[in-house]
Amino acid sequence: MPNIVSTPVNTVEDIVNQLTEAVHEHRIQPGTRLREDEVGDIFGVSRTLVRQALRSMAHDGLVTIERNRGAFVARPTLREAREVFQTRVLLEPQTARAAAEAATARDMKVLERHIALEHEALDRGEAGLALKLSGEFHLEIARIADQKIIEDFLHQLISRSSLVIALYWRRRTALCESNAHHELIEALRAQDADRAEDLMKDHLLDLLTQLDLSDRPTAPTSLHDVFPS
Template structure:
């Protein structure tokens, strides 16, 4: 795993909420499996298998897969079916370049709009990241590291930038699980802490520089030649559903 998290995890509302539709529930389960790196790039997403796992028809699964395909997380091939996207090295570079541009705008907004409560929440998020690393909880670390970037987007109060980041977050997760090299390091937590300090001090230029360095560290840890192994759908979705956090409004 790279030293910089795939900014992966997107917040969501309680699964028990009656407002969450069947399609949304399945969509978020599948998105989580991808963002938390339990579902590898290139994995075939059989409509029959997924329908059996979730107890729904192929029509429901097809709708969810089309939604994921629209976000470029899934690739649908005629006469072959759906697969988790496998970003090319060129696409990986483009996505990471886009991340730098989008997150610069987010940082500017976060610096201008942040409150003491926001800074406290960001610090708590980094503390939780460190705790997950110390306990070897990789999935929690991925989720929390992603929450950090997505929280910055919330603080920036720019829904358009947040929407762009949301898609890039998902695609970055696929890129990292496909091309990452090396091991998880607490350095990413240190980088997040430095970014928080710059934002709290309203030092816009320093915060942007630190974010760019943070994202560059992610790219430096990629070997844009290697692929990962495929995963079994039953084993991925058989695990107990974890508790969820806040309602969804993306390294």
């Protein structure tokens, strides 16, 4: 008889989503090893599905796989860190422009809700959650622009951005830039494509300047702390 409550049937996507979310929220640090049977135990599936999930995450740059050695949460180099944001600068301003032209009232509601949640998270001191929501805000704009391929690329870039921020972010306590998001929303609501494009570009360049050049080593995480069974 299949188990009903203890270990729900998890799909590859479930595993990817939960691990990705944990990385985005900085509950798992870069460099953390992801052993296959350990992850399998946590999610109640065999190594087969875990391997698929890890390979999928590796494709997004969130995980590094070393042959015969295993998977680790990726540690982007400083060079890669800069490239991530430089690439975002190439893609996202145009996306913001397209979003400004396409955004409906319903879309604006969704964006405002995102910001509200982000603020709440910050008020509760959950910086990791706020960071994840901030990433989702950017992704939501690509969705509004209805640019599937760019949305997919942006998904990868935002994942990597989370790692970059974990490794190279200067201001630990940063209230970050929710103000920039507010301004963006205003431009989108006004259908001001030029302004949306400019704001997005400035916003990203601003983030880029706030990366610290010296890389602090980070301690790997124990998976069982993150997913208590």
